[in-house]
Amino acid sequence: MPASEPSWWYGPDGGWQTSLLSPVGALVGGIASRRIANANPYHSSLPVICAGNFTAGGSGKTPLALFLAKLVAEEGREPWFLSRGYGGKLEGPVRVIPARQTARDVGDEPLLLARSAPAVVSRDRRKGAEAIEAMASKQAVIIMDDGLQNPALAKDLVIALVDQRRGFGNGLVIPAGPLRAPLDIQGKLAHLIVLTGQGPADPALLQTLKAISTAPVITAETRADGDVARFRNRKVIAFAGIANPERFFSTLGSLGADIVARKAFADHHMFSEAEARDLLETAERAGASLVTTEKDLARLAGTTGVRATLRERAETIVIRTAIEDGDLEILRRLVRGAIVR
Template sequence: MREPGFWHRPPSLVSRLLLPIAAIYGGIAATRMQKAGTAVGVPVLCVGNYHMGGAGKTPTTLALVTLLREFGETPVVLSRGYGGRLHGPVMVDPSRHGAADVGDEPLMMAGRVPVVIARERIDGAALAASQGASVILMDDGFQNPALIKDAALIVIDSHRGVGNGSVFPAGPLRAPLALQLSRTDALVVVGDGAAADGIAAKITDRGGVVLRARLVPEAASVDALRGRRVLAFAGIGDPARFVATLRSSGVDVAAQRAFADHHPFTAEELADLVATAARDGLTLVTTEKDLARIGPAADALGAPILPFAVKLMFDDEAKLRMFLLDRLNRARSAAFAGPR
């Protein structure tokens, strides 16, 4: 879906009119979040958002994969597989699955780390454990109570924060903010904006960890676009952030197209993008997630679509390492002591 503009403005008449529905939605979400979860015998680290739309969960998950491997762990990512037709549990195999099967984010990550998709998280965790996972990384699922989470790391964009602070549909929040804050162990603030500072202060006050981070382009992606004028397009939670990252990397963005998050590109839309780029002498560039969703159709367009890869860099990686090690040790000590 495309986010309504009023979600990211001060409370408006539209959002106020939607507050009664938001109260019902929020009440249901809060009741669900407080249900007891199941322990699966493997530490579970959840990477989530307070709100709908993207903020950088996938780069955060991949950054954690790198660190966990340095600790000697065997991480497996567990995803719901949003946008895919398969219910799972199933191991994602890029050689036989497409985004329509398993979702764009799981497909993109599967080239770097084992990924399980499952609508039922307990079944997915069991499959991940059977494949040798020593740590399960839940990509999203913060509001899902199925599994006991040994740590919840919430990703928030420093320029967007939590929008107008209201629960869906009056705002972007998936559940009442106070409840979500109370279940947050670490907050990952992406970027150098100030919109998330109030949330960060609340997390610090209650003893949580705040980690500052930034998206850094892969050098190969920047080199591939050097000296080119580009048409940038993206169907992600915040396409404007993608364009801003390109420009801050020195890429000449001559034109841009924004689509809704997880947008399924049609053949006509892709042909139009190719024709526009050819007419204006531009190079097509998109996100890795979008290119995963386009899939093999990109090879038949007659013009290349270049992916712009980014990675998440933490300002204080040592702080993150200490947090992860502490949470893994706690999880394993609790498992050794007996049922929780």
């Protein structure tokens, strides 16, 4: 089961954990830097767009990948998703068929992506790209959900998402901090940086981005979509096993829901029968509805017993990426440039 994100990654004082793990983080960062510098990537015959981030955890990659698929389709091209399939047992390459597979097979994110466009899971990104080349038409465009630091596959457009509220935490590399590689190395990989979250960007964060990258910076919001009015003044039990559950809880609260309990689990968490029973009983005692994320509901697909009951009773909030005005035009221009072959 994936571990929860350490709170001290983003705390004001990392304490003894940071001091203890800093040498390990420096070693991991050095290995990642050499891997990127010595890369001999495969150049696909199809355009490749990557939506990734500099840090571990969620920053809205999957909603952005879905948004990119929409833009690609509007340009008359055929979007195909490529994912590592984190949390799934299949190494791939394998095409995702939601009616036949579960999150234990391919991971939760690919199941969501495959609802909108064809998706392939592959631990080896080169093999995944080659599989898409074999299955798709010449009008296809590969959209990678994550993989910014993976040097195995050359990318025509790299988009790095940054949560403007959390930034880069303590600025250290895993496991000492949230960074996947040294920030100055990662910054050079990005062609576009997308700030996610509400409100104005922190000037200090913008200064850091300017120092590590020459890429343009735009902003995006993740918004609840669909019939959100149904949550207003309703008593709910909110549960989520994602990288940043507080974002989900905050979104639900902003819709006017009366959140009587918040249940946070590790990212990509597979719910047990006991946990499902506890959630159902808590909701029954409180006279409240159960609300979760689309990813969490995807992980409950194909389950039986109490977990199947939880899936039937839980409602979800649909989250969509919104990019507007001049920022949208910047993104469109870069997408058009990337897919021209």
